[in-house]
Amino acid sequence: MTETALELPRRRSLPRLRGRVGREAGVGLGLLAVLGLLAVLAPVLAPHSPEAIDQHRVLGGLTWAHPFGSDALGRDVLSRVLFAFRASLSISLGAVAIALAVGIPIGVAAGYFGRALDAVLMRPIDLLLAFPALLLALSLIAITGPGQLVTMFAIAAIYLPILARVVRSSTLAVASEAYVEGARARGASHLRTIVQHVVPNAIGPALVQASVLCGFALQIEAALAFIGLGAQPPTPSLGLMLFDGYQVLEQAPWADVFPGLAIAITVVAFNLVGDGLRARLDPRGITR
Amino acid sequence: MSPRGRYALRRVALAVPTLLAMTIFVFLIIRLVPGDPVRTMLGFRATPENVATIRHDLRLDESWPAQYGAWLGGLVRGDLGEDYISHASVSGLLGQRLPVTLELTLFSLALALLVGVPLGVVAATGGRASRWLTATFTIGGISIPDFWLGTLLVLVFAAKLGWLPPTGYASLFHHPVENLRYMTLPVVTLAIGEAAYILRTTRASMQETLGRPFVTFLRARGLRERSVVYRHALRTASLPIVTVVGIQFGVLLGGAIVIETVFGLPGVGKLVVTAINQRNYTVVQGSVLVIAALFIVVNLVTDLLYGWLDPRVEARLGR
Amino acid sequence: MTPLLRFRSVSVRFGDVSAVDDVSLELSEGELLGLVGESGCGKTTLALATMGLLPSSATVEGAIDFRGQDLLALSEDERRRLRGDRISMVFQDPAAALDPAFSIGDQVAETIRAHRPVGRREAKARALSLLREVGIADAERRYRDAPHRLSGGMQQRVVIATALANEPSLLIADEPTTALDATIQAQILDLIRDLRRRHGTTVLLIAHDLGVVARLCRRAAVLYAGQLVETAPVERIFEAPAHPYTRALLAALPDRSRPRGALAAAAGQVPDLAAPPPGCRFAPRCPLVRDECVRRPLRTAVSSGHDVACWAAAPAASTAAGEIVAATNGGR
Numbered sequence: 021m022t023e024t025a026l027e028l029p030r031r032r033s034l035p036r037l038r039g040r041v042g043r044e045a046g047v048g049l050g051l052l053a054v055l056g057l058l059a060v061l062a063p064v065l066a067p068h069s070p071e072a073i074d075q076h077r078v079l080g081g082l083t084w085a086h087p088f089g090s091d092a093l094g095r096d097v098l099s100r101v102l103f104a105f106r107a108s109l110s111i112s113l114g115a116v117a118i119a120l121a122v123g124i125p126i127g128v129a130a131g132y133f134g135r136a137l138d139a140v141l142m143r144p145i146d147l148l149l150a151f152p153a154l155l156l157a158l159s160l161i162a163i164t165g166p167g168q169l170v171t172m173f174a175i176a177a178i179y180l181p182i183l184a185r186v187v188r189s190s191t192l193a194v195a196s197e198a199y200v201e202g203a204r205a206r207g208a209s210h211l212r213t214i215v216q217h218v219v220p221n222a223i224g225p226a227l228v229q230a231s232v233l234c235g236f237a238l239q240i241e242a243a244l245a246f247i248g249l250g251a252q253p254p255t256p257s258l259g260l261m262l263f264d265g266y267q268v269l270e271q272a273p274w275a276d277v278f279p280g281l282a283i284a285i286t287v288v289a290f291n292l293v294g295d296g297l298r299a300r301l302d303p304r305g306i307t308r
Numbered sequence: 309m310s311p312r313g314r315y316a317l318r319r320v321a322l323a324v325p326t327l328l329a330m331t332i333f334v335f336l337i338i339r340l341v342p343g344d345p346v347r348t349m350l351g352f353r354a355t356p357e358n359v360a361t362i363r364h365d366l367r368l369d370e371s372w373p374a375q376y377g378a379w380l381g382g383l384v385r386g387d388l389g390e391d392y393i394s395h396a397s398v399s400g401l402l403g404q405r406l407p408v409t410l411e412l413t414l415f416s417l418a419l420a421l422l423v424g425v426p427l428g429v430v431a432a433t434g435g436r437a438s439r440w441l442t443a444t445f446t447i448g449g450i451s452i453p454d455f456w457l458g459t460l461l462v463l464v465f466a467a468k469l470g471w472l473p474p475t476g477y478a479s480l481f482h483h484p485v486e487n488l489r490y491m492t493l494p495v496v497t498l499a500i501g502e503a504a505y506i507l508r509t510t511r512a513s514m515q516e517t518l519g520r521p522f523v524t525f526l527r528a529r530g531l532r533e534r535s536v537v538y539r540h541a542l543r544t545a546s547l548p549i550v551t552v553v554g555i556q557f558g559v560l561l562g563g564a565i566v567i568e569t570v571f572g573l574p575g576v577g578k579l580v581v582t583a584i585n586q587r588n589y590t591v592v593q594g595s596v597l598v599i600a601a602l603f604i605v606v607n608l609v610t611d612l613l614y615g616w617l618d619p620r621v622e623a624r625l626g627r
Numbered sequence: 628m629t630p631l632l633r634f635r636s637v638s639v640r641f642g643d644v645s646a647v648d649d650v651s652l653e654l655s656e657g658e659l660l661g662l663v664g665e666s667g668c669g670k671t672t673l674a675l676a677t678m679g680l681l682p683s684s685a686t687v688e689g690a691i692d693f694r695g696q697d698l699l700a701l702s703e704d705e706r707r708r709l710r711g712d713r714i715s716m717v718f719q720d721p722a723a724a725l726d727p728a729f730s731i732g733d734q735v736a737e738t739i740r741a742h743r744p745v746g747r748r749e750a751k752a753r754a755l756s757l758l759r760e761v762g763i764a765d766a767e768r769r770y771r772d773a774p775h776r777l778s779g780g781m782q783q784r785v786v787i788a789t790a791l792a793n794e795p796s797l798l799i800a801d802e803p804t805t806a807l808d809a810t811i812q813a814q815i816l817d818l819i820r821d822l823r824r825r826h827g828t829t830v831l832l833i834a835h836d837l838g839v840v841a842r843l844c845r846r847a848a849v850l851y852a853g854q855l856v857e858t859a860p861v862e863r864i865f866e867a868p869a870h871p872y873t874r875a876l877l878a879a880l881p882d883r884s885r886p887r888g889a890l891a892a893a894a895g896q897v898p899d900l901a902a903p904p905p906g907c908r909f910a911p912r913c914p915l916v917r918d919e920c921v922r923r924p925l926r927t928a929v930s931s932g933h934d935v936a937c938w939a940a941a942p943a944a945s946t947a948a949g950e951i952v953a954a955t956n957g958g959r
Contacts, residue, residue: 147329152603154562155580155596159333162584162592163340239453243562246455247569247581266459266570270467280456287451521723528678528718529738529789530711543728 045296051289055109062106066099070256079272089274091264097278104256105282111168111251112237115175116230123180124219124226127187132195132210132218142188148181157240161249168251171244175237186229189306190222197221224301228294232307235290242283258283315615323608327601331383334597335376338366338589348587349392362392366590388594393586398594402576406598409575411480411487412567413560415495417553420502425542425549427503428510432518433537442507449504454563458497458570465493475572494571498563502556509552513545520544547618554610558603565599629695631656631829632677632797637689639672639681639853643901646672648853648908649689651926654797659823659830661840661861663876664850667897670833673850674799677831678716679706693797712742715790719802721782725774731785732758732770738792757788761818780811787818794826801833816843837876841865846932849873852898852908855926859933869935872909907937915939 058065067085074094082089088097126145130138148156157174164170194200195218203213238258244250245259253260258279265276298307338345346362347354366389367375382389388398431442466474472493478486517523518541526536565577572578576595583591630653639647647669654660662670675681677691677698690697693714698706710716718724726734735754739745745753751770758766761784774782783803790798800819804812820843823830834840840847840861847864849857849872857870868874895912898904904911910920919938926936 147326147333150326150330150604150607151600152558152561154565155558155599155603158565158580158584159337159592159596162337162589162596164342165587166584235451242453243455243566247566249581249584262453262456262459266462269459269463273463276456276459276463280453280459283456284448284452287453288447291447291451521718521720522726524680525716525718525724525786526726527680527707528710528716529741530707530709531737531741532707535741540726540728544726 043296044292048289048292048294048296051285052293055105055286055289058102059106059109062102066096066102068096068099070095070100070103071254072096072099079268079275081272082274088278089272091261091272091275092268097261097275100256100261101258101278101282104258104261104279105286107168107251107256108238108241108245108258108283109286111172111241111257112175112234115172115237115241116179116234118173118176119179119183119233120226120230122176123183124187124223126180127184127226128191128214128219128222130184131188131191131222132214134192138188141184145181145184148177149185153178154240154243157244158249161244166244166249166252168255168257171241171250174244175240178240179233179237182233183226183229186306187222187226190225190302190304191218193304193306194218194222225304225306228298228302229307231290231297232294235287235294238283238286238290242279312616316612319608319611319615323604326604330600330604331380331597332376334593334600335379337596338593339372339375341589345587345589349589351587353393358392365390383597388597389590391588391591393588393591398591401579401591402594402598405574405576405579407480408477408573409561409564409568409577409599410602411491412494412498412564412573412575413557415491416498416502416560416564417557419495419499420506421553423499424503424506425510425546428507429514429537429542431507431511432514442511446504446508449501449507452501454497454501455566455570457500458494458567461493461497462570477573490571490573494567494573497570498560498567501563502560505552505556505559506549509549510545513548514541517541517545547614550610550614550617554607557606557610561599561603628655630654630692631658631694632831633690633692634673635690635692637673637676637687637691639669639676639688640686641682641684645900645903646685646853647676648903649923650850650853650855652848652855652858654829654831656796657827657829658846659820659832659844661844661847662831662833662850663835663837663840663847665835665897667852667900668850669853670850671801672853674716674801674831674833677799678710678714679703680710680716708742711738711790711795712793713795714797715793715795715799717783717786717790717798717800717803720806721779721786722774722806724786725782727774729773730771731763731774731777731782732772734774735785735789735792738789742793754788754792757792758785761785761788761791761822762814763788778811779807780814783807783811783815784818787815787822791822791826791828795828797829797831798823799831799833802835803832804839805835812839813842819843837864837880849876852903853900854908854923855936856909857933857935857937859929859935863930863933867929867933869929869933869940870909870937871913871915871939913939 072095074090074096077086077090077094079092080086080090080094086096086098088101091097091100126141130141151159156178157171160174160177161167161170200213200217203217204210208216241250242257242259242262245257246263248263250259251257261279262276265272265279269276294307341348344359346359346366346368350358350362363369367378370378379389386399388402390396391398391401394401427442427445430438462474465472473490474493476490478490480487514537518537523536523541526540527533531540561577564575565581567573568575568577569581576599580592580595580599582588583595632654634650634652637647637650638645650669650673662673664670672681672685676685676687677693679698679701681687687699689699691699693709698709701709725731729737732751732754735757736747736750739750739753740747743750755766755770758770763769763781763784769777774785777785787803798819803819804815807815816839819830819832822828832840832844837847844861847859847861848855849864849870851872857864857868857873859869864873865877868877898908898911904921906921906923907913910916913920915937917938922938924936924938926934929935929940
């Protein structure tokens with residue numbers, strides 16, 4: 021970036037995804053749009069009630085009435101997948117949102133003010149990073165007991181440090197740029213500088229990372245539910261469906277295949293979007 | 309002391325406060341439980357007498373620093389407390405189950421490296437077809453939940469084909485062949501996901517290395533392309549791979565926890581899940597501690613390995 | 628006598644960009660030729676084309692004859708066998724050129740074993756003597772050192788050692804001293820000169836600094852924007868430069884007799900090689916430009932061994948006599 025003394029770029033608006041975002045990201049975004057619609061419209065789209073037990077259709081195969089088959093209690097797998105997807109996705113997105121909400125301020129503060137504040141803020145962050153992700157979640161769940169809400173906060177706790185670090189790295193890079201110094205020289209307060217100049221320019225990599233993490237959050241939510249420490253029945257979760265499906269694997273593999281497929285496709289979509297956005301929003305390669 | 313020695317010492321020294329901080333964190337788990345953890349733990353078995361006994365055992369009525377000190381003292385002596393539900397020693401339990409988890413994670417890691425590194429090199433040097441193939445494998449491997457993959461493999465290889473057993477375990481040392489039969493599906497399951505990450509890292513690192521001037525100079529000396537890629541470029545490119553392996557081991561441990569449940573393996577992962585479900589806090593504490601410590605140690609080892617491999621470690625001492 | 632190396636109307640393109648345009652040049656056996664030009668003029672591209680190390684996006688036309696055999700017509704494996712054995716190259720940045728993961732001694736030995744069926748011990752012995760020959764003091768102890776433990780000058784000596792390990796006929800030295808300190812530069816250049824004398828290697832020295840060329844070379848060729856503009860014995864270049872660009876280069880040299888004078892710079896900028904001017908590429912900046920310059924000037928002899936490609940310098944080319952001279956030159 022070349023700047024002369026006369027033309028310091030002033031505040032930058034949020035990085036705009038102008039122009040071709042790349043085919044990857046395009047496919048990913050399209051996929052996410054479809055998936056998002058499915059999640060939101062689940063109650064409308066589901067052909068049956070997810071709880072509707074039908075003795076005649078126990079472990080039934082794929083039919084027109086039940087395109088994804090039926091499970092051990094004769095419930096329609098497609099409807100269950102839609103509702104479970106809705107629930108699991110909400111939790112995952114919620115977790116990443118919390119992680120962003122807490123992680124961005126921490127990362128910005130650490131990167132912008134540096135020195136003592138940086139050390140104080142980053143110590144606990146680094147400690148959290150020293151834990152294997154799932155184990156951290158499990159430790160937190162051990163305190164309160166399993167549940168859907170705990171799952172969301174536990175996943176947020178896993179991703180908060182990662183996002184904080186990413187934000188800190190990009191803040192460090194941005195804070196040393198000329199236009200930030202220029203703003204301060206013009207008398208802008210720290211808060212104003214941060215909000216107007218630092219955050220819009222430093223947030224790109226965090227968004228890239230967050231989009232990828234949404235997919236992984238979904239995987240962890242399902243994993244926790246699968247081992248019985250996440251959402252508890254009757255709260256729906258793709259992980260619980262996978263556990264139930266695993267019990268009847270031989271007789272009704274569709275009960276296991278479709279929930280898993282839902283997760284896989286969603287994660288692929290988030291990864292495509294993240295990778296596609298990376299070129300645009302993370303030119304310095306902070307997220308890898 | 310040689311620069312490598314100094315680097316090693318620094319890394320070890322850095323690991324100690326991390327371990328200590330982690331013990332504090334684990335220590336707090338029981339203490340943060342709302343209500344009376346002992347009553348919750350014992351559940352229907354709770355009587356005023358055994359509650360009082362256990363509270364005394366765990367020194368729950370003393371100040372937190374005192375409790376922590378006593379607990380830490382026990383840790384150092386290898387005493388991780390007692391499982392108040394089964395009346396076994398926690399360290400005994402863990403000692404039994406840790407080898408299973410270690411075998412699962414280490415075998416998976418080895419298999420992932422064996423598959424991921426060569427494929428990554430191929431992806432970096434090959435033509436469009438190999439690049440597309442490996443890109444697909446990478447995205448697939450990362451996106452597919454590993455426990456779901458496990459169930460699918462069970463469906464195909466255990467249920468439909470009957471080649472391998474879906475659950476069960478035999479000790480590696482006593483029944484090696486049986487052990488391999490039981491461990492094949494779990495190890496392959498974990499390895500596939502891991503291989504995808506390793507492939508991606510290898511490809512990126514190789515691509516970057518192959519673009520460097522010293523590679524052109526190697527070719528200018530008339531060395532065969534195979535030697536340039538595998539003997540020279542790969543050696544320099546392998547440093548980031550070492551780092552990624554360290555980080556990924558945490559993911560691997562997490563995956564192992566779930567996979568042990570899928571395949572019914574008697575490892576630490578299954579132990580901690582069961583313990584959390586049962587509110588068996590002392591066991592939770594012990595197993596979380598051990599798994600977390602294992603991760604920190606593995607990271608330390610990979611850091612040391614990196615330092616040993618990197619010829620320029622002297623320049624990096626300021627890191 | 629057949630020249631050792633002969634570029635015959637060599638052109639190199641990278642997509643739209645014309646990096647080298649119809650260059651014809653010869654090197655005789657045992658000669659030390661300096662190829663001069665500013666950065667981006669195509670000298671490194673020519674060197675890489677000779678070595679066969681251009682990226683796949685490059686298209687090469689013409690012929691590069693090595694001992695009468697066209698290198699461009701050889702298979703990749705045949706070219707590989709020549710590299711490091713019959714034709715070697717020394718790069719500009721020695722720190723970047725050496726493999727950081729291998730000891731300097733091993734890198735020399737490996738170059739030997741890549742081309743000769745010798746055992747490890749013998750290769751090591753030879754590598755040791757090579758290291759000593761290039762002036763690495765205490766070679767025994769330093770054999771096992773990693774490249775980063777050596778200074779820039781030492782690293783370049785190692786690079787030269789690997790390049791000369793198999794007694795190549797041709798050594799291409801691409802700006803071997805640019806990345807080094809001034810005092811070391813002289814040492815390395817002297818080393819190259821001594822080694823050349825001892826082994827009879829033909830050297831193509833690429834430089835952007837006429838002073839470097841003057842120190843070492845008998846003959847020099849000047850390149851501008853991918854075109855060869857002048858070839859002459861070094862003294863002639865300095866005493867009677869024929870091409871306006873050569874004159875500009877000389878004028879730009881800091882003159883020690885006038886320490887306070889401003890550096891003379893040629894007006895204008897290097898042309899965009901994706902859309903170069905037709906004919907002579909120096910024309911837009913040339914003080915002597917004339918109408919003919921939109922046609923590529925023919926190479927004409929100004930005096931014995933002194934060729935120039937410039938309508939202004941050799942107007943005789945537009946007469947019949949000049950055409951005969953030009954025809955003779957073209958066939959030479």
